[in-house]
Amino acid sequence: MTYLAKPRLHHPSLTLNKVGYTRRDYEGRISTLCAGCGHDSISAAIIQACWELDIEPHRVAKLSGIGCSSKTPDYFLGASHGFNTVHGRMPSVLTGANLANRDLLYLGVSGDGDSASIGLGQFANAMRRGVNMAYIVENNGVYGLTKGQFSATADQGSRSKKGVVNNDSPVDLVGLALQLGATYVARSFSGDKEQLVPLIKGALGHGGAAFIDVISPCVTFNNHAGSTKSYDYVRQHNEAVSRIDFLPQHGEITTQYAPGEVVEVQQHDGSLLRLRKLHTDYDPTDRHAALSYMNLHQARGEVVTGLLYIDPVATDLHLALNTSDTPLNALGAEQLCPGSQILEKINASLR
Numbered sequence: 001m002t003y004l005a006k007p008r009l010h011h012p013s014l015t016l017n018k019v020g021y022t023r024r025d026y027e028g029r030i031s032t033l034c035a036g037c038g039h040d041s042i043s044a045a046i047i048q049a050c051w052e053l054d055i056e057p058h059r060v061a062k063l064s065g066i067g068c069s070s071k072t073p074d075y076f077l078g079a080s081h082g083f084n085t086v087h088g089r090m091p092s093v094l095t096g097a098n099l100a101n102r103d104l105l106y107l108g109v110s111g112d113g114d115s116a117s118i119g120l121g122q123f124a125n126a127m128r129r130g131v132n133m134a135y136i137v138e139n140n141g142v143y144g145l146t147k148g149q150f151s152a153t154a155d156q157g158s159r160s161k162k163g164v165v166n167n168d169s170p171v172d173l174v175g176l177a178l179q180l181g182a183t184y185v186a187r188s189f190s191g192d193k194e195q196l197v198p199l200i201k202g203a204l205g206h207g208g209a210a211f212i213d214v215i216s217p218c219v220t221f222n223n224h225a226g227s228t229k230s231y232d233y234v235r236q237h238n239e240a241v242s243r244i245d246f247l248p249q250h251g252e253i254t255t256q257y258a259p260g261e262v263v264e265v266q267q268h269d270g271s272l273l274r275l276r277k278l279h280t281d282y283d284p285t286d287r288h289a290a291l292s293y294m295n296l297h298q299a300r301g302e303v304v305t306g307l308l309y310i311d312p313v314a315t316d317l318h319l320a321l322n323t324s325d326t327p328l329n330a331l332g333a334e335q336l337c338p339g340s341q342i343l344e345k346i347n348a349s350l351r
């Protein structure tokens, strides 16, 4: 019943952020997901991150595919631009929107079925092209919306609620994102808001292809013993590489850490990511090391979380295509149509 609206009444004493909005202004409609669904916790983390970042809601475009996860943009950022696309096709619609208007912040929300099953090709090409976006997969290992079939991220040997064993090898979206050139790659857990909120903030300020795989238990179809995407399993096997603090561009730096325990990474927008390394040998700026670290720990049955890889000098598709600084949708006819003489010249140069 997504037509249900939340009461508009705001308590007058609610705290305002720097752009004059309360946290409630970043909410959406009342969620219709099952009570306890991990996806609702991710929506709450997105709301928190955008409010704390002082983002004006009209500067965000949220896009999704089809699935319980892809329904969630209805439940946050109710005043932002939104496009609920076709199953597995969010990345290409986001890429097009981004090319037409580079001035918005792009937030892609998808599911493991949406991105690793039907939409795998779209996911791969968006990562490969370096589209400037924060791409979040709400990964529960099943097709929740269509009643719990295994998705392509379900681990081999894991069991469905009815006891069926999954024989297929899983698609690891984090591994793929690393291999395909994404410049900000993280994994988190919907039940770990302390880790997830700064990861989302970092992704929104990144300036290139930022991907976060969030393990998000489906309480109705995939939260039993034998599942590797259940609350219990992830809590027992979570292996965090770092704890992340996000410091906005002009944020006052108040905390101090002992040298050797902290890595600081300045982002494209000037914000600072401060990573408290839990594993001192972990280097988040080494793509190959991140991949082998993850594979090694995965083989031991651990779910590695945190900011796994970051390239501080991320580039994006606009830079690669040398597009104009003015968004294409703001150019006038004169700039868009060079005239027949110039066109003739271009054609002649191609003959």
Ligand SMILES: Cc1ncc(C[n+]2csc(CCOP(=O)(O)OP(=O)(O)O)c2C)c(N)n1
Pocket: 066, 067, 068, 069, 070, 087, 110, 111, 112, 113, 114, 115, 118, 138, 140, 142, 143, 144, 145, 146, 151
């Ligand atoms: C082209 C197409 N094929 C199949 C479906 C049916 N369908 C709807 S949602 C879905 C899977 C969603 O799984 P996921 O992306 O993991 O989202 P979840 O519900 O688990 O959050 C499928 C197969 C569809 N809507 N469109």
Ligand code: SF4
Pocket: 032, 033, 034, 036, 037, 038, 039, 068, 069, 140, 144, 145, 217, 218, 219, 220, 221
């Ligand atoms: S079916 Fe699963 S994924 Fe869908 S809303 Fe319910 S708990 Fe969440």
Ligand SMILES: [Mg+2]
Pocket: 067, 111, 112, 113, 138, 139, 140, 141, 142, 143, 144, 151
């Ligand atoms: Mg799913």
